[in-house]
Structures are given as structure tokens and as C-alpha cells.
Amino acid sequence: MVTRFYGTLKQWQNLLAGLAVLLFLAVLFLSFLPSYDVGYNTLQAPSRSHWLGTNDIGQDVLTGILTALPNTVLVAVLASLMALFLAIVMAANAAIAKGWVAALILRLVDILHIIPSILVLLLFAAWIQPGFLGMILLIGLTSWHDDVRVLRALILRERTRENVAFARQMGAGWGYCLWRHILPSVWPAITGLFVQHIRQSTMKVAGLGFLGLTDPRLVTWGSMMQDALDYLHMSAALWLLLPPGLCLCLFLLLALALGRRLERYSLAEERDLS
Amino acid sequence: MAVTMAKQSEQHSGLLYGLVNRMIILALLILLTFLLPRLMPGDPVDMLISSDVARDLSAAERTALQVQMGLNAPLWEQFGGYVLGILKGDLGYSAHHAAPVTSLLASALPWTGLLIILSLPVFLIVGVGLGIEAGQRPHRRLDHAVTGLMTLFASLPPFAVAVLLLAVFGFLWPLFPASGAEPLFPSDDLVTNIFEILYHAALPALALAAHEIVRFYYLSRGEAMKLSVRPFVINAYARGITGWRARIHYYGRNLLPVLLARLSDSLSTLVSTVLYVEIVFSYPGIGTLLYGAILERDFVLLQGVILGLATCVLMTNWGIDVVVSSLAERG
Numbered sequence: 001m002v003t004r005f006y007g008t009l010k011q012w013q014n015l016l017a018g019l020a021v022l023l024f025l026a027v028l029f030l031s032f033l034p035s036y037d038v039g040y041n042t043l044q045a046p047s048r049s050h051w052l053g054t055n056d057i058g059q060d061v062l063t064g065i066l067t068a069l070p071n072t073v074l075v076a077v078l079a080s081l082m083a084l085f086l087a088i089v090m091a092a093n094a095a096i097a098k099g100w101v102a103a104l105i106l107r108l109v110d111i112l113h114i115i116p117s118i119l120v121l122l123l124f125a126a127w128i129q130p131g132f133l134g135m136i137l138l139i140g141l142t143s144w145h146d147d148v149r150v151l152r153a154l155i156l157r158e159r160t161r162e163n164v165a166f167a168r169q170m171g172a173g174w175g176y177c178l179w180r181h182i183l184p185s186v187w188p189a190i191t192g193l194f195v196q197h198i199r200q201s202t203m204k205v206a207g208l209g210f211l212g213l214t215d216p217r218l219v220t221w222g223s224m225m226q227d228a229l230d231y232l233h234m235s236a237a238l239w240l241l242l243p244p245g246l247c248l249c250l251f252l253l254l255a256l257a258l259g260r261r262l263e264r265y266s267l268a269e270e271r272d273l274s
Numbered sequence: 275m276a277v278t279m280a281k282q283s284e285q286h287s288g289l290l291y292g293l294v295n296r297m298i299i300l301a302l303l304i305l306l307t308f309l310l311p312r313l314m315p316g317d318p319v320d321m322l323i324s325s326d327v328a329r330d331l332s333a334a335e336r337t338a339l340q341v342q343m344g345l346n347a348p349l350w351e352q353f354g355g356y357v358l359g360i361l362k363g364d365l366g367y368s369a370h371h372a373a374p375v376t377s378l379l380a381s382a383l384p385w386t387g388l389l390i391i392l393s394l395p396v397f398l399i400v401g402v403g404l405g406i407e408a409g410q411r412p413h414r415r416l417d418h419a420v421t422g423l424m425t426l427f428a429s430l431p432p433f434a435v436a437v438l439l440l441a442v443f444g445f446l447w448p449l450f451p452a453s454g455a456e457p458l459f460p461s462d463d464l465v466t467n468i469f470e471i472l473y474h475a476a477l478p479a480l481a482l483a484a485h486e487i488v489r490f491y492y493l494s495r496g497e498a499m500k501l502s503v504r505p506f507v508i509n510a511y512a513r514g515i516t517g518w519r520a521r522i523h524y525y526g527r528n529l530l531p532v533l534l535a536r537l538s539d540s541l542s543t544l545v546s547t548v549l550y551v552e553i554v555f556s557y558p559g560i561g562t563l564l565y566g567a568i569l570e571r572d573f574v575l576l577q578g579v580i581l582g583l584a585t586c587v588l589m590t591n592w593g594i595d596v597v598v599s600s601l602a603e604r605g
Contacts, residue, residue, distance in 0.1 A: 107295070114295055114299060114591070115542070115584065115588070117542075117546075118546035119303075119583065119584055122568075123306065123307070123576075123580055124310075210550065211568065232445050237441060241437065248431060252430075253429040256429055
């Protein structure tokens with residue numbers, strides 16, 4: 001029990017430390033980044049002064065890629081974190097509370113599952129033109145329902161274990177049990193879900209950027225690809241389209257590989273436990 | 275008998291549950307499309323003026339316009355009128371297109387439907403075929419090669435696939451037309467016309483199918499892997515049954531229920547993918563209509579299209595659910 005407790009604390013510490021480092025790096029990175037200015041050298045091929053060429057209003061593509069990096073990746077990570085947190089709260093309520101609360105949550109999940117999320121995203125995004133924070137909120141709030149059923153099943157399974165029953169017998173509340181007993185044992189599954197969620201969120205961020213539904217000042221890899229669409233018939237397409245496209249693909253591939261590894265790890269862990 | 279009866283009624287209540295959920299969604303969407311514009315600063319008159327090339331209005335003209343658009347009525351009265359209009363099939367009037375939203379929807383929907391229907395056989399045959407092929411002998415060279423390729427595909431957002439196909443087959447090696455759904459001057463001959471329409475739809479339909487191929491590949495590979503170690507399949511191999519007979523009768527047939535169940539799920543992803551695909555190929559369907567509405571800040575059209583599209587999607591996948599459950603009832 002003691003080791004488990006320290007286990008969770010450490011896991012949360014790791015996660016928070018990771019996030020803090022990520023945020024710090026992002027700030028550092030942004031402060032060193034040259035500004036994404038328009039210039040007279042439009043549609044220049046890659047050269048020594050512009051490593052990846054320039055776009056139709058003379059902005060440097062490499063600078064654009066780097067500016068868009070946090071706007072795409074960090075937004076996706078934070079939105080997924082928010083969605084996961086909401087999903088855990090909802091799943092715990094659905095698993096532990098009985099009666100109408102659980103019924104309501106499950107109904108809500110079913111309802112949100114049927115509707116194509118793109119329609120809701122479009123509706124809100126068209127009206128509010130979300131910036132950095134707006135994107136995080138919008139994507140987090142429209143995607144939490146994906147993980148609730150899985151998490152609820154896991155929590156339902158874990159709550160029947162002896163350590164939970166024992167803790168309850170000793171007068172522990174459900175919050176304590178969830179935090180100290182249930183979540184630590186499903187931690188690998190949670191990280192797996194988190195990584196998968198990041199993939200989905202990245203696609204959504206890029207998609208909304210591609211549709212031009214974000215705040216126009218927010219550069220994302222998706223919006224850069226949209227800008228390149230007008231130049232498909234020229235050789236400029238090569239340096240306008242490929243860099244953001246490849247970055248997006250590479251990041252998604254990375255997340256997929258990491259997700260697979262975590263999945264395998266969590267399966268192995270499950271075998272050890274049972 | 276009693277068991278089957280109980281099962282049937284359970285299925286029926288499941289379908290009813292789905293229908294009620296869909297009604298709730300539509301009601302919520304209607305509420306949302308009513309409230310969102312009114313929560314924003316300004317009113318529809320401001321919207322109309324700020325988004326158009328327009329002169330300033332005097333205060334009197336402004337009030338007249340507000341009265342004409344019914345904006346001075348109390349909120350609940352406006353809402354009543356709005357709901358009543360929707361129930362009558364009136365989704366509003368697009369000032370930019372100078373046409374009612376319903377007629378715009380009606381002219382765009384067939385094109386989107388055509389793309390979805392054309393992509394259906396492509397992703398079913400390619401995705402399921404490759405899935406069975408890879409899954410019946412898992413962890414061999416073929417399986418590794420195809421799964422690797424699919425993993426790569428899975429990491430491309432739908433619009434990236436569309437842009438890639440357009441760049442390669444529309445511009446670099448112009449096999450297919452780069453945009454539109456018909457030639458500029460449609461010919462009088464029906465056969466040529468149909469051919470031209472299919473020719474224009476080929477590339478967008480392929481882009482649309484690409485995303486679903488991956489999903490159906492993973493699904494059928496997993497199922498085929500499970501089937502490949504089942505005794506009746508091993509027995510069939512021992513009896514010398516291989517080739518197409520094994521693929522269709524032993525794998526294909528047992529995959530059918532899973533595939534059908536996934537199909538009703540697929541409709542939502544297909545619809546969200548088709549929006550991107552149409553925008554990339556400037557195909558005159560719902561996606562392009564929606565995109566135009568976004569660019570022109572034509573919120574009446576945007577909301578109307580979203581409501582109309584949601585209704586279509588929800589009713590169609592409920593219909594698929596009904597068909598699937600009746601198939602399951604037959605056994």
C-alpha cells in the first residue's frame with residue numbers, strides 16, 4: 001500500500017514535472033524565435049537566408065514551422081490533459097455513484113458519441129474563432145466523452161479489489177480510494193489513453209487550422225497547409241506544403257508508436273497484477 | 275421462444291433508446307444554433323452589415339431592419355418562431371447566395387452522397403481484403419509490410435491525404451481533373467455525362483476512402499487473426515480448402531456482423547472526412563458550401579447546413595442500426 005501511494009505521487013510528479021519542463025521549453029523557445037514577419041521576398045525557393053523558402057507574403061517557412069509547433073502540439077497535449085481529467089471525474093462518478101447521476105453521465109456519453117464531433121467543433125469555432133486557450137478549451141470540452149466508457153470499466157473492476165474494500169472498511173472515502181488505490185493500478189492504461197487522445201486532438205487542431213476556423217493570428221501546421229493550397233500548380237508547393245505536412249505526419253507517427261509501446265507495457269502490467 | 279422474445283424486445287428498446295438520443299441531440303443543436311448568435315456581441319443586423327460591403331445605416335433604418343428581422347420580440351417568442359420554422363423545414367435564408375438554405379442543401383447533398391457511395395466499395399474491398407490477407411497468416415512478411423504501410427497512412431490527417439492525391443494526380447501527373455464535379459460544358463450525351471461525372475469524382479472518392487481503408491484494415495485484420503486459430507478454420511485448411519473459398523466463405527462471412535456494426539459508426543467519420551476532401555478538390559457538395567459559409571461569415575447558412583447535415587447523419591446511421599439489428603435477428 002505504501003509503495004503504491006508513493007507510486008502515484010511519483011507518477012503525478014513525473015507528469016507535472018514533464019509538463020512544467022514542456023511549458024518552460026516552449027516559453028524559452030518562443031522568446032528566441034525570430035518574429036514571423038512579412039517581407040518583400042515572396043515565394044523564394046529554399047536558400048541560405050531562408051532554409052525552407054518563403055511563402056506568398058514573404059514569411060520564412062522555417063520560422064512558421066517553429067512558431068506553429070507549440071500552437072499545434074502544446075494545444076493538443078493540454079486539450080488532451082483536460083479531456084482526460086474530465087473523463088476520469090465523469091467515469092469515477094459513473095462507476096461509484098449509483099442511480100440518476102451515473103445514468104445521466106452514461107446517457108450524456110452516448111449522446112455525445114453519436115454526433116459527429118466535427119459539427120459541434122465547426123459550430124463553436126466559427127462563432128468564437130478560438131485562439132490558443134480557446135482551442136484547448138474547445139477541443140478538451142468536445143472530446144472527453146471518448147474515454148469515459150473505458151475508464152469506467154477499469155474503475156468498476158478495480159473497486160472490487162480487496163485493498164479498496166479494506167480501505168473502505170477502515171472508513172476511507174471514495175475520493176481517497178480513487179486517488180490512492182484505484183488510479184495507481186490503472187495508471188498504465190490511463191497514459192495509453194492519454195497518448196491516443198493527443199493524436200486525435202492534434203488532428204482536430206490541424207483540421208480546424210486547415211479550415212481557417214482559428215484566430216487568424218494563430219499559426220498552425222494545418223493553416224500553413226491551407227495557405228499552400230493556392231500554389232499547388234507551382235514548384236513553390238514543394239516547400240510550402242511538404243514541411244508542415246511532414247511535421248504533422250511525423251508527430252502523429254511518433255505518438256502512435258509511443259501509444260503502441262505504452263499499450264504493450266500496460267498489457268504486461270495487467271498480466272503481472274492478475 | 276421466450277428467450278428470443280426477450281432478446282427481441284431488448285433490441286427494440288435499444289433502437290428506441292438510440293432514436294430518443296438522436297432527438298435530444300437535434301433539440302440541443304437547435305437550442306445551440308439559437309443561443310450562440312444571441313450570446314455574441316452585436317446582433318444579426320450587425321453581422322449582416324459588418325460582413326458585407328455596406329454603407330452605414332441611420333438609426334431609423336437600423337430599427338426598421340431589426341423589426342423586419344423580428345429581433346425586437348422577446349427572446350422566447352423569437353425561439354418559438356425559430357423552432358416552428360425549423361419544424362416546417364425552413365432553415366433560414368442565405369443573404370449571400372440569395373437563396374433559402376434548404377434549396378442550397380438540396381443541391382449540394384447529392385454530390386456529397388455520390389462521393390460517399392463511390393468510396394464505400396473501395397474501402398470495403400481494399401480494407402477488408404488486405405485485412406483478411408494479412409490476418410490469416412499473422413506476423414509474416416506480408417502482414418508486416420501491409421501493417422507498416424497502414425500505420426503510416428493512419429498518421430496522415432484526412433486533409434493531408436486529399437492534398438497529397440491532388441498534388442500528385444491533379445498537378446504533377448495530371449491523370450484526373452483537379453477540381454469541380456462536372457466539365458465546364460456538360461455534354462448532351464447521357465453516357466458521356468455520366469462518365470465525366472464519375473471521372474471527376476474518382477480522385478475525391480479515393481481520398482475519402484483512404485482514411486476508412488485504415489480503419490477497416492485494422493478491424494478485419496484483428497478479427498481474421500482470431501479466426502485463423504479457430505478449429506473450423508484449421509480443419510478447413512487441413513481439408514485443403516484455400517484460396518478464394520477460404521477467404522470468402524470462412525473469413526468474409528464471419529466478418530460480416532462486425533463490419534456492418536462498424537459501418538454505422540463510420541458514417542460520422544466519413545462525413546467529417548468528406549468535408550475536408552470536398553474543400554481540397556473544390557467539389558460542389560456540403561463541405562464546399564460549409565466552407566464558403568465560413569469564409570463569407572454567412573452564419574445563417576452555416577447553422578442551417580450543420581442542422582441539416584446532423585439530421586441526415588443521425589437518421590441514416592439510425593437506419594443502419596435498424597438494418598443491422600434486423601439482420602442479427604435473422605441470425
